[in-house]
Amino acid sequence: MELKLSFSSDSPLLSVIAAAKIAGISLSFNPTLSSGSPPTLLLAEGLEQGINELLRYLGGNGTILNFYGIDAFESGQIDKWLECASVFASGSEFEGACAYVDEYLRQCTFLVGHNLSIADIAIWSSLAGTGQRWESLRKSKKYQNLVRWFNSIFVEYNDALSEVISTFVGKKGLGKPMASKVKGKEQQDSNPHSKHVNGSANERAMYQGQVIVRFDDTNPAKESNEFVDNILKDIQTLGIKYEKVTYMSDYFPKLMEKAEELICEGKAYVDDTPRDQMQKERMDGIESKCRNNSSEENMKLWEEMIAGSERGLQCCLRGKLDMQDPNKSLRDPVYYRCNPMPHHRIGSKYKIYPTYDFACPFFDAEEGITHALRSSEYHDRNAQYFRIQKDMGARKVLLYEFCRLNMVYTLLSKRKLLWFVQNGKVDGWDDPRFPTVQGIVRRGLKVEALVQFILEQGASKNLNLMEWDKLWTINKKIIFPVCSRHTAVIEERRVLLTLTNGPEDPFVRIIPMHKKYKDAREKATTYTENMDRSC
Structure with a gap:
């Protein structure tokens, strides 16, 4: 049944509409009441008036369990929070209210009890409704508990909340979400594994974007369908929805064209220097003997590389950047190498493959990314990233760094974990002893606990080594209020x-x-x- 909601154009209804969306209650809108009139919900049994009254009705009649509290005590606590929600709209009391809620959330996941309630929606909507004021405060590190709580609700209910904000916050003149495209997700208006994916999904929720799953399959020796399938399973297990899956190998023809353009423009050259000698020359800033070969000579050797001939296998394509630059990543990096090994997606079509450092800047610009999220291990190669984009004539992409998530006594590299799978040390990628998403979920971890854990870490640039205890403590807080009690004797x-x-x-x-x-x-x-x- 669809309920009719009437309100005045200046009435702040964000919390009511958000609560209805989350609770699965369909509303039709009638913004024709006179200015200052309380919102009204037309029911079969009569009318409900006032924001808090409407929230209580939605909390008791929606599909969300205990949305208005598990008992009378919790309902009373929720009522107190509903009365406090209006404080955030007061300019003089805004930061004081933020400080109070931040301190309150130090030991809590939700404002009342162990489940989402209309109290959370009321306070969340009050913050979101302040627009840029909250966004600027959110970017600071002043109220970390409040931001963690705000982000976790946004991620969990991003479809409903994003729709409400984009529709109604903009109409109230409070500004729309920032428009950007981020690597791993794409914004329609203009933007270590689970941490990156969860961070990307969170950004997508914040900025009304799309999640794009990308596989950087530039090295046929280190990629396989097994990796692809299990990463997609992990993403599905996390409950993250993505719009499309892309592969760097889809862009190989365009990358080869770009490489040939750089050769003809004198910005790249083919080098047959032995690998060990090439590494020593790069360290010492010594130019290769092949660096000043003509474009014609380079194109001949490039054709040999494409054919995978004995002569071509001795060569690689290098960018002509600056061999004296203090940043060694700019000392004529390798763009292409020969590799006769078949690729897991395209077979033996190619004998040459681009390096990740050459392909990534082009791929980011080609897909319309405006902000690329990269782990801090690539920091020294940022200058190389920008230089390659400039030489290609590609649009510049901004880089945003974060530190990889490391867990104590745990291997997280998929290639190192592969050894355990191939040697039968585990039953598969979903073995409960494995630190994969599939594995730890089989061990009893709730996905919402993992998401909350990741969001609490944030996109820090500092090296972190996390204990498993913290993750399992978050998990216990989620399952303890709802798990069944059993008694058994050995x-x-x-x-x-x-x-x-x-x-x-x-x-x-x-x-x-x-x-x-x-x-x-x-x-x-x-x-x-x-x-x-x-x-």
Whole structure:
């Protein structure tokens, strides 16, 4: 059934509309009330008026469990938060309110209880409705708990919340979300594995973008369909929706054209210097003997490389940058190498393959990326990235660095983990002992715990080595309020106990598996003086 919502054009309805979207309640809008009139919801049994009254109605009639609290005590707490939501609209009290909620969220995932409630939606919407004021505060590190909570709700319910913000915040003149395209996701208006993917999904939610899954399959010796399939499974397990999957190998023809243009323009040359000698010359800033060959000579050797001939296998294509630059990544880096090994997607069509450093700047510009998220291990090659784009005549892409996520005593490299799979040390990529998304989910980790853990780390540029305990602590806070309670005895260690004055005749009671979680199943419990009497 669709409910009719009437309101005045100056009435702040962000929380009501967001709550309805999340609760699965369909609303039609009628913005014709006079200025200052309270919003009204037309029901079969009459009218509900006022923002908080509408929120309470939606909280009690939606599809979200315990949206208006699990009991009367929680409902009372939610009512207090609803009254506080309007404080964020007050200019003089805004930061004071942010500080209060930030401190409150230091030990909490949600404002009330262990589930999302209309209290969270009311406060979240009040912050989002302040537009640029909250966005500027959000970028600072002043209220980290508040930002963590705000971002986690946005990611969890990004489809509903993004639609509401883009439609109604803009109409109120508070500005629209920033328009940008980010590597790994694409914005329609203009923008170590789980950390990168979750960060990309969070940016996509914030800026109304699209998630693009990209595979940098430039080295046939180190890529396989197995990697692709399991990475996609991990992304699916995380609940992240992506619009398309792209591969660098799809751009190989265009990359070869660009390489040939650079050769003809004297910005690249073919070098047959042995690898060890080439590395030493780069370290010492010594120019290769091939550096000043003519474009015609370079094109002949380039054709040999394309054919994969014995002569071509001795060569590589290098960019002609600056052999005396203090940044050694600019000392004529390699753009193309010969490799006769078949590619896992395109077979033996090519005998030459671009390096990641050459392909990535072109690929980012070609896909319309405006901000590329790169781990800090590539920091020294940023200058090379920009120089290659300039030589290609490609649009400049901004780089945003973050530090890779490292876990103590844990291998996270897929190529190192592959050894365990190939040698039968584990049952597969979803083995519960494996640090893959599929593996740790099979071990009992909730996806929302992993997302919250990643968001709490943020896009830090500092090297971090995280303990697993923190992740499992977050997981416990999520599952403890809702998991069933069971009792068991290890058969080999059982001891018979006889209760004095216990019931001689056994009887059975049906009791809930969780006293506070009403949706938990029930179990049959036998009461007797000893179990032998009940058997």
